[in-house]
Amino acid sequence: MSLDTVLARLDTDLPEAQNRLLDFLRIPSISTDPAYKEDCVRAAQWLVEDLGSMGIEASLRKTPGHPMVVGHVPGDGPHILFYGHYDVQPVDPLDLWNRDPFDPAVEEGPSGPLIRGRGAADDKGQLMTFVEACRAWTAERGTLPCRITFLFEGEEESGSPSLVPFLKENAEELSADLALICDTGLFESKTPAIITMLRGLLGEEVVIKGPDKDLHSGMYGGPAINPIRVLTRVLAGLHDDNGHVTVPGFYDGVPDLSEDLRLQWEGLNFDAMGFLGGVGLSHPAGEVGRTALEMIWSQPTCEINGIAGGYAGAGFKTVLPSEARAKVSFRLVGDQDPHAIREAFRSYVRASLPPDCTAEFHPHGASQASEMATTHPAFEATRKALSEEWGREAAFAGCGGSIPIAGHFKSLLGMDSMLIGFGKDDDQIHSPNEKYDVESFHKGMRSWARILDVLT
Amino acid sequence: MSLDTVLARLDTDLPEAQNRLLDFLRIPSISTDPAYKEDCVRAAQWLVEDLGSMGIEASLRKTPGHPMVVGHVPGDGPHILFYGHYDVQPVDPLDLWNRDPFDPAVEEGPSGPLIRGRGAADDKGQLMTFVEACRAWTAERGTLPCRITFLFEGEEESGSPSLVPFLKENAEELSADLALICDTGLFESKTPAIITMLRGLLGEEVVIKGPDKDLHSGMYGGPAINPIRVLTRVLAGLHDDNGHVTVPGFYDGVPDLSEDLRLQWEGLNFDAMGFLGGVGLSHPAGEVGRTALEMIWSQPTCEINGIAGGYAGAGFKTVLPSEARAKVSFRLVGDQDPHAIREAFRSYVRASLPPDCTAEFHPHGASQASEMATTHPAFEATRKALSEEWGREAAFAGCGGSIPIAGHFKSLLGMDSMLIGFGKDDDQIHSPNEKYDVESFHKGMRSWARILDVLT
Structure with a gap:
């Protein structure tokens, strides 16, 4: 079965994939700080070249802010758009890092190897899981299984001022059957999840x-x-x-939380005390009378x-x-x-x-907040593929963060989105010592290979 | 009359006095920021040398923080201690200055020439008014009119952590009949004032x-x-x-404000709206039911x-x-x-x-707050000397600022203080573009010459 050869190549090529990511992480593409403008361009260019190295035609597209990267792979079957962002958060307070945030390295962590550096998880490491899956697929099969458009943004961490105009101006080019967005995490660092609710x-x-x-x-x-x-x-x-x-x-x-959703979330047995305990807290501090999961996902x-x-x-x-x-x-x-x-x-x-x-x-x-169309058949197929890779039933989860892109895809391009990511709760995104577990990186690539297989 | 020759020399020597002050202002002696530790030592040394140049034996005295400068002039008559501080406030926000705060210069201001730079008014310019008066007096008379001790501190802008231990350890050496402190201002930029109340x-x-x-x-x-x-x-x-x-x-x-003091302050006809208007405000914002002068001096x-x-x-x-x-x-x-x-x-x-x-x-x-012993005969004599120099009746005023040294002199050395200074409301001390009017500098020196004359 040919999926196996793709998965095997992802296993074999992991060291090289890590080196590529480290290379990418060395570019300090902090979008919110004008001092790093040129570095944002460099990060975009890095992506253009990386896609080019596997025969994908991609280019840097000007905006009033940092450039977009758009790449196209023609093909039959459904048209999928993949979205990620190459910009990162500022790094202060710098003295709380265990290393230069832009001199990344693979370190041995308490639960296995991890990649340390600004952007390791948010979002360079995550977007590279998809790019690496495509690389392996192309290497094994000579092409990708369907038509794919790549869209990488450079202003996600600074309010995405150029995004909506760019989507509007390039609506035809970017409209696909389904969008895949990799900028979210596993549920409680263990269970794969497709995010179906996002806060604005x-x-x-x-x-x-x-x-x-x-x-x-x-x-x-x-x-x-x-x-x-x-x-x-x-x-x-x-x-x-x-x-x-x-x-x-x-x-x-x-909205009031529906009884259905409340029950589903209860079934996740969220460890609120463990979640807070991991950051030195012991009391849910939000609105009185709400569970922690409600506070994060629906309030x-x-x-x-x-x-x-x-x-x-x-x-x-x-x-x-x-x-x-x-x-x-x-x-x-x-x-x-x-x-x-x-x-x-x-x-x-x-x-x-x-x-x-x-x-x-x-x-x-x-x-605005957005809610995904989980009735789309791709959702159930993807859930099965994820469950297989991770050995745990994948969840339809909410998300406290705000990934406005999903709402824009729906309202401007009429396109549904699936948000799938492999970050863990302790990745310290937006904080000093951001990291991405090698497990997230590796199983993330494998997950995308499986998803591409079931979607086509 | 020999006072006239001293005053005449102060007039003639003004350009050189200005140059000396500019030289002193070039030393960035910011006491609160450890990065300027060496500069504080340099400023102290500058004072030792300047006193030495007029034959006054002075030395740099170690403390756990920035050094003190102590100088002695033996003599008959009352023993006077003069206090000032050579340290200055930080300078940020730097972009609001019209020049490098430590590259001072004499500029032409709307109401005459002024000396621009950090410390020009607080307190390097002020302390130099006394030093220049002593220089002229010595040049004309060969000596000073009485026994004088000089005490210059380098931590006034950072809470004076070394002051009390230093006063205690050197109580005998520093105890005089009366202290003169030059770190305050004129009343409403026009009327000479002796400060009789200080907030803690x-x-x-x-x-x-x-x-x-x-x-x-x-x-x-x-x-x-x-x-x-x-x-x-x-x-x-x-x-x-x-x-x-x-x-x-x-x-x-x-304490409740005494009826006596309330009347005296009313007599000063303080222009509260002008005071606030000068900084872009129009409403007294403090406690409801208090006059602006009460808020600053007694609340x-x-x-x-x-x-x-x-x-x-x-x-x-x-x-x-x-x-x-x-x-x-x-x-x-x-x-x-x-x-x-x-x-x-x-x-x-x-x-x-x-x-x-x-x-x-x-x-x-x-x-703690402190109140001066205005019954000391020096107060009335000094008030007359000041009134003569400035052509206006000098005031016994309160002060919103905190000059704890007066309280320490009283409690540790049993010594009364007279606080006299020549700063103006628009000197922008502690702010960008600090300045000291040449009028303050010049008439300040002349005031001290007159005061030395009446006190001895």
Whole structure:
């Protein structure tokens, strides 16, 4: 059976596949920081060349931001689009890494070998699982089993500003029968999962301004308004004592969890205490009366992701600063409207300001939540293929993260998506010491080989 | 009359005095930042050499932190100690300066020439007014009019950790009949003032810790506690809606303003709207029901001087950070006990913490408020000398800033202090573009020459 030869080649070629990934990880393609603009281009170019090395015609496509990479393999059977992103998160605080985040290596971890470096799991390692499956398939069979389009983005970690215009402009070229997206994880690091619910994401930066210059808190402290103090009051008011978000209209469009889904999720026997315990916590901190899985998969949030104001260096400075800023994000579910919530948030902030203070806002992305069409026959076939590879029944799971691409594929290209990934809970994506288990990388490739086999 | 020759020499030598000050300002003696340790030593050495150049025996005296400079001039008549500090504040945000803060120059300002650079007003320019007065006096008369001890500190901007031990160890050497302290300003930039009330200062840094690593807000947002959110709630709770500080026992020891003082302050016709308008504000923001002058001179405050947590760089990062921190300071009046308030603040923070969060505290200085003994005959004599130089009746004023040295001189050395300075409200001390008017510098020297004359 020819699938076996593809799988065998993936086993044999694993060391070379690892080296290719390490090479890719050495490029510091941090999309949110303009200082790394050229590195993002280099990462895109790396992908073009890698696809080219296996005979796939791919090119770097300009956008107002970082480039897209698009590749095409003609063929019969269904047309599949594969999506991943080559950009990565910033790396600070750098001193918490055990190595230079862009000098990756295979390390021996407590549960087997792992690949350490920024992007190892999110998303370079993940997207390469599909690329490696295609490489092995091509090497064994001379071609891929169906028509495949590759789409790699370079702005996923910075709100994807160029994505929607690009999809619109290239709708015909990119519309396929089904999209495969590899940017998610296993359920509890053990069970393969197809994500069927994704939270949306809305990002806002708010800058509170008061005095027109930094002041001395001895000379002005008392009569002069302190923007940090105003900011803390504004932010503290975003939740009530039960963890409920207070922004007016915030819960409009949040659906009740269906009994069916609640039962299915209960059946997963999620280890909430283990999940929290893994990061040094012991109490679910969200809304009172919800299970942890509900909170992550089906409830919206409001989080402060960054705050800065005044003097935060070594020592002390009795400054009364002229401004203070925070980055706030909202995870959205159901039919919550990110644009309405952005306006409601801004109105809330403005209404909370005392005299002499103004607020300035900077938008950072807005995407609605999305739910997958699990009735599509590919879902059940893929579930079986995944179960076979991992020796465990694959789950239809929710996901707390926001992968707006699935919603855009549906609304702009009329295309359903399957989100499958092999990350583990302890991969520390977005954190220092990000890693990807060699097991995830290896079984990930094998999973895609199996999925390509059942889908065609 | 020989005072006239001293004053005339100060007029003639002004250009050289300015050059000496510029030279002194070029040394980046930022005491709070360990990176500038050697520069602090250089600034101390500069003073030793400058005093030496006019025949005053001075030396650099070691402390566990930055060195003290002590100089002695023997003589008859009263023994006067002069105090100033050679360290300066940090300079960030650097991009708001019109020049390199340590490449000072004389610029033409809207109301005459000014000396621009970090430390120009606080306190290098001010301390040099006294040194220049002594230089002219020595040049004209061959000696100073009385016994004078010079004491220059290098840690005033970073909580003076070495000061109290140094005063205790050298109490005999440093005890004089009266201390002169030059680190304050004119009243409303026009009227010479002797400061008779100083607020105390208590500094605390608090670090709220939650998860044991930075998390991804998609994966953990909801059930995982966010330390920034906890910090904003803790800080927002420090004041009630009337601007009253809520820390239990905070107001213990705050005296009522005497009717006498209230009337005297009313007589100063303080232009509160002009004071606020100069920094882009129009509403007194402190406690409801207090005048701006009361708020600055006689009321305590609680201010957040710095806050940091999560990702605050360019772009957006959906991080749920493992910790968040703030620097908080309290200005104290009357008999408020800084140590009791530190404990009460810490208890308040600890009591506000949700499960899974801890707080770590770092103390940054603690000094009580102090009130001067205006009955000392030197006060009235000095007031006359100042009034003569400036052509306006000098005021007995309060001061919002905290100059703990006056309290230490009283409690440790039994010595009364007169605080006299020539800074103006728009000097932007602790801010970008700090400056000192040449008028302040020049009339400051002349003021000290007159004061030395009347005190001896």
